[in-house]
Amino acid sequence: MKKKVLALGMAVCMAASLAACGNGSSSQTTAAEATTTETTTAEAASEGEAESTESESETEAAATAEIQTVTAGKLTVATSPDFAPYEFYAIGADGTPALAGFDMALAQYIADDLGLELEVVTVDFDGVLSELQTKSVDLGMAGLSPDPKREGIMDFSDLYYIGGQSLVTVKANADTYNTFEAINKPEVSVGAQIGSIQMDLANTNSPDADIVALPKVTDIIAELLTGKMDAAYIETDVAKSYQKNYPELEIVMEVPYEQEGSAIGVCKGNEGLLAAVNASIAKALEDGSMEKFVAEANELASGEKYEGLLDESGQVQE
Numbered sequence: 001m002k003k004k005v006l007a008l009g010m011a012v013c014m015a016a017s018l019a020a021c022g023n024g025s026s027s028q029t030t031a032a033e034a035t036t037t038e039t040t041t042a043e044a045a046s047e048g049e050a051e052s053t054e055s056e057s058e059t060e061a062a063a064t065a066e067i068q069t070v071t072a073g074k075l076t077v078a079t080s081p082d083f084a085p086y087e088f089y090a091i092g093a094d095g096t097p098a099l100a101g102f103d104m105a106l107a108q109y110i111a112d113d114l115g116l117e118l119e120v121v122t123v124d125f126d127g128v129l130s131e132l133q134t135k136s137v138d139l140g141m142a143g144l145s146p147d148p149k150r151e152g153i154m155d156f157s158d159l160y161y162i163g164g165q166s167l168v169t170v171k172a173n174a175d176t177y178n179t180f181e182a183i184n185k186p187e188v189s190v191g192a193q194i195g196s197i198q199m200d201l202a203n204t205n206s207p208d209a210d211i212v213a214l215p216k217v218t219d220i221i222a223e224l225l226t227g228k229m230d231a232a233y234i235e236t237d238v239a240k241s242y243q244k245n246y247p248e249l250e251i252v253m254e255v256p257y258e259q260e261g262s263a264i265g266v267c268k269g270n271e272g273l274l275a276a277v278n279a280s281i282a283k284a285l286e287d288g289s290m291e292k293f294v295a296e297a298n299e300l301a302s303g304e305k306y307e308g309l310l311d312e313s314g315q316v317q318e
Contacts (some may be wrong), residue, residue, distance in 0.1 A: 075116040078131040082307040085297035091304040105293035126195040140265030159261040164236035178252040191232035198233035
């Protein structure tokens with residue numbers, strides 16, 4: 001069931017106008033003249049500041065007006081919260097789940113930068129693609145790789161994060177399932193998330209294996225740990241995040257992939273929003289925010305977390 005979670009967090013940051021102060025008095029200027037001069041200068045500066053602020057507000061309003069979104073005044077983002085450190089639920093000290101991850105932090109940053117309210121729709125990964133295809137949301141943020149095969153249903157932003165792909169198994173099988181040749185056999189079960197790049201990699205590199213498609217990465221991890229699955233294709237940083245909680249997992253090899261990196265899926269044909277999102281990404285990379293988001297997400301992901309959809313009451317599903 002689709003749930004909507006209103007992302008809370010960063011406050012909207014507005015640029016403050018700076019007014020320069022001048023002093024035009026001379027040695028022969030009387031006290032009254034000096035006061036008049038200072039008052040006139042202050043008034044001029046105040047008027048200039050007001051005009052500057054008004055001009056900036058008009059510019060911001062015009063820029064926001066040019067951006068078309070599904071719901072006026074809101075930026076609606078679809079995500080699949082089972083992909084730490086990209087998106088997941090961090091469990092607080094009181095047991096309350098809070099949507100977290102560097103994708104979510106970037107989503108809030110973009111919304112704030114565009115002067116919009118962020119609304120997050122949580123679905124499974126395949127649902128993210130469907131939401132974009134039906135234009136039910138503005139953006140899809142779920143560790144998406146800019147796969148050309150997806151360009152028919154969405155536009156892609158510039159890359160905001162460079163990652164990698166890996167083949168994962170458990171330590172007990174690390175010496176057995178550590179090459180494509182070793183896993184490309186009918187008797188070997190290989191997992192990947194439905195609709196993901198990892199599924200494409202599985203079909204490309206191990207077409208003869210018993211490929212198991214599952215909706216969530218958490219399902220894949222569970223299958224590996226219980227011995228029901230031999231190996232799996234998982235995004236590298238996601239695999240590393242799971243390793244922290246399950247040391248028996250082993251990343252046995254890096255999987256070559258031409259499109260390494262993550263982009264934001266933008267509702268097809270919304271050129272104004274695409275340009276604005278790219279500008280926000282560039283700003284987040286330049287001012288160091290993206291690096292901070294990744295570090296904070298990795299820290300949260302190493303603690304208590306939940307990956308998957310919440311139940312109807314907004315609680316972790318048992």
